[in-house]
Amino acid sequence: xxxxxxxxxxxxxxxxxxxxxxxxxxxxxxxxxxxxxxxxxxxxxxxxxxxxxxxxxxxxxxxxxxxxxxxxxxxxxxxxxxxxxxxxxxxxxxxxxxxxxxxxxxxxxxxxxxxxx
Amino acid sequence: xxxxxxxxxxxxxxxxxxxxxxxxxxxxxxxxxxxxxxxxxxxxxxxxxxxxxxxxxxxxxxxxxxxxxxxxxxxxxxxxxxxxxxxxxxxxxxxxxxxxxxxxxxxxxxx
Numbered sequence: 367x368x369x370x371x372x373x374x375x376x377x378x379x380x381x382x383x384x385x386x387x388x389x390x391x392x393x394x395x396x397x398x399x400x401x402x403x404x405x406x407x408x409x410x411x412x413x414x415x416x417x418x419x420x421x422x423x424x425x426x427x428x429x430x431x432x433x434x435x436x437x438x439x440x441x442x443x444x445x446x447x448x449x450x451x452x453x454x455x456x457x458x459x460x461x462x463x464x465x466x467x468x469x470x471x472x473x474x475x476x477x478x479x480x481x482x483x
Numbered sequence: 484x485x486x487x488x489x490x491x492x493x494x495x496x497x498x499x500x501x502x503x504x505x506x507x508x509x510x511x512x513x514x515x516x517x518x519x520x521x522x523x524x525x526x527x528x529x530x531x532x533x534x535x536x537x538x539x540x541x542x543x544x545x546x547x548x549x550x551x552x553x554x555x556x557x558x559x560x561x562x563x564x565x566x567x568x569x570x571x572x573x574x575x576x577x578x579x580x581x582x583x584x585x586x587x588x589x590x591x592x593x594x
Contacts, residue, residue: 407492407586410527410584411584472529473529475526
């Protein structure tokens, strides 16, 4: 079945540095990818929708200058957390729709645990 | 305002018995519902879905029931197996493009 690869799985960085997270669709083309953030024991919160070849669409309250999203190809989207702070520590997950239909199930990456010290 | 609610953060069931996971929603515009299963350190994986034109969808040991008047859906797993132990998220989709997720229920199936 469709596979989404997310890298790295875990990253620790110092406050003030930037971290890039990659999300790849391995055996299908994904014109749209989604980035989520999950706090402990809470729901997956959609941060932004990444569209290939155009600007990402950010959800209300998400700082687009802090969470830079680039969807350079049909198989790769990146999320860069710029000038990270300890409050950015979280679990970030990407997903891609497995088909063109909006109701197609999402395929998720394994997530990235970001710890900012 | 949580539009999709999973009020039980955890559920324990004996192996072989039925597991029933519940989900309530408030947005009457939601027309498609999905269940995802998540193991620790992994991303959620799609389990089963149901359209609002149906009230039941079955796939092997998994059945999802939808009660639109009550804005309630449930996932039944029977018989439950230890490998079913995971966090289960329900999600709903309406006219907007994205899914709205519940907060998840940790299912533990006891051998």
